Amino acid sequence: MGKQENRKTVSRRDVLKLAGTAAAFCTSFGFLHGSQTGGAVQGKHIQEGKHLQARWQQAEIKWYKGSELLSSTPFPSKVLKHLQSDEAATVEIKLFRTGKLLKNLGKIKSKF
């Protein structure tokens, strides 16, 4: 009953303009899901996981002779996946010959 009366007092033109303006502001200001879901981040979703993935995506190990690049090797996928999995993830690189450890070359941390 009350709503019926309200609709008579506000013109269809104003209702449509109100709806259009709310929809425009909704998109313009990043309220992608409206007020019901509490808004959305302006732009893309922020995910730490994606941040890690981007950081390690094209990582390579490069071999130098002085300043001359001799060789370049992408990270093995299993290593890459581990480093991308968690900010606390670490891997160690060790030099072996015939199964015998010669030297620990150091540790790589996911977050540096």
Add this chain to the structure above:
Amino acid sequence: MAGPHEILGMSRVLGIGTTEFLALYTDNQGTTLRSEADGPCVFLTSSGCRVHARRPLVCRLYPLGRSTDERGEERFALFPAQPECEAEVGRDGTVAAFLESQGITPCLGWSRRYGEIYRRMIGLLERLDIQGKIDAPAADAPAEAAQAGSGTAGSGQEPDRAPLSSWQDIDASLAEYRSTKGIAVPTEIDGAIAFHLRAIEEWLDDLESRLGPA
């Protein structure tokens, strides 16, 4: 994304009006900045951003992102680093210090004001029981809403290219406000934005008075 106040600022950098800016540089019925076919923003050139002095909040904030809840409470978070971006990203310092250092506070203030108006409009729509039309932007409502706009925004444009609402076009909105009220309106950016907010608030006041007490 680009709010009406941001469109005003960018249009002034380019030396054009907001009506022309909306037609030339926005998509999605005036709500987003146009992109080139291969992805980058239409204002990104080899020498940088063409509208850098008045770039939108979302660009000023990067690498931070901002979200608000239904009460307008804000949260900030860090975007994933973009490999092609040359900006230095660190985790030292505070959000407040970053906002201050980037001169974001005034721009953020305007966005908050428009956010208040947005929530007020949602409240009105809920009272009118037409929330369903807002939740379905692809339906007929936006086109109808654009036609219902009383400003000159979108004049001569195809319906799907016209702004969703005449309020998105500050120059046109203020021209109508000046004509209706018979008063002078500021031409400088901040004054014009303040008047735009005032004009929308007066319109909402009128709608609320016609609806009666909540």
